[in-house]
Amino acid sequence: MACQLPADCLNEIIEYLEEERLTLHSCLLVNHIWCDISVRILWRNILNFKRYCKTRPLWVTTSILYTLIACLPNESKDVLYKNEIFIPALTSKPPLFNYAAFCKILSICRIREIVDKVLKKESSNNKVLVTNEVIKMFVNQIYSLKKLDYYYNQHNNNNNLINFSIAYFPGARDLIELRCSSNLPSNFFHQLSQMCHNLQSVTIDFRNNVSEELKELISLQNNLKNLTLSAFDYVSWTNIIPTLTKHSHTVTKLRLYSYNDNNLISFVSLFTNLQEFILSFNEETNFEDFKKLQHVKFSNLQCLKIPIQCPDPEYVMKFLEINGKNLKKFYTYENDKALSLSVANFCPNLKSLFIIFNNGEKDILKSIFNNCQYLESIKIWCGGSHLSEKEAFEVVANHSPKNFYELKIYYSSISEVSSEDLESFFINWKNRTSKKLLSLIIIREYYKCIKNMNIIKKYENLGVIKFEIKSYKEEEEEEEEVCNYFY
Known part of the structure; x- marks a missing residue:
């Protein structure tokens, strides 16, 4: 039967297996046609x-x-x-x-x-x-x-x-995609600029001053959509900003990573068509430059992530007041009570959220669920001075919206939830009007034994939950919240 399928049909089918490496390897052994198609995908x-x-x-x-x-x-x-x-x-x-x-x-x-x-x-x-x-x-x-x-x-x-x-x-x-460091030989950038004018995604790791040839390469692109800038060791991207702003109307994803306070971010106000904005700076950044962004309207912004260090919560709250209505994703490591309440007030269309709640702030989480009726996924930091697992489970089971299906728990300490509380949560979830399978993801520093695995397995087998354990690093990598370009 396989031999009768035309090669173009096979190619369309096998394309869907790109991430299934073991299955692709099996396809190599079917016959010559299958092998020819599969090997091209494997080696791509x-x-x-x-x-x-x-x-x-x-x-x-x-x-x-x-x-x-x-x-x-x-x-x-x-x-x-x-x-x-x-x-x-x-x-x-x-x-x-x-x-x-x-x-x-x-x-x-x-x-x-x-x-x-x-x-x-x-x-x-x-x-x-x-x-x-x-x-x-x-x-x-x-x-x-x-x-x-x-x-x-x-x-x-x-x-x-x-x-x-x-x-x-x-x-x-x-x-269509280039990832490079700024200190590459200038002739590399010059050669590339002579033949390549259709880059859609550019990532630049700033290691020293920016060459004129790199500026030329960026300037000559016709439809730049994704832009990522990273600067460490007190290197600045300031002198390439005039070149970057030439693409302010086409860039829809902007990611800024820096370990120093030398890099301006006020230029972002020109990128009014942004759909995704990630701002990742270290803990010493004062973010005074963010003042100029808090009043800017980004009509198409759907994703805002501020991992590590957050600007003054008052600036972010004002930003959310202006731009929160269209947001689908919002992530921040800030645990400011007023900021958390502003999410409930200004971001009604969120689908995915990560924000830190202090111990006893379950009413704020409840308000977010009540006001953000499209929410499907949330990450909650539990343990220690943060919201307890018992409180988080109680609010999720009783107040999460009907389309909610994914709960991620960050552990800041050893799990303290009792087997009775955990089973009660699973039972309450099973009895919800919405019968969505709950994806429960535990995130911790290292892979360790998880308490109450027998209860978790029981409700996995009953089709109530899907369970997964991740390390902090894996989660951050998947969310692209950490950018490390050291090689």
């Missing part, structure tokens, strides 16, 4: 473009690198041989496919990490040599590149030996 993002990802087993990383080396052209293999770099082949047979050509997402950082991990016994110079030859193969063979990740870490002396030139990289013309 083989280097894993996500900035945070679960660590792959060493054997997987080794297989990827050895396969890439097997695909190297003869001249590159000769270079490795002359430098006495001998890497055993996985098989005596030549590769079935030109795997490098299938890649549409290229991460220079990932290549370097894979080489360092697999060839850890090799000298630094040999690792750089292998990295350069693999990069050269990608540049020569990728025919349509969609995403590129290229960072330069000045603290690593080997970085200046990485040889990545795109002067003869026709595949880069299709590039």
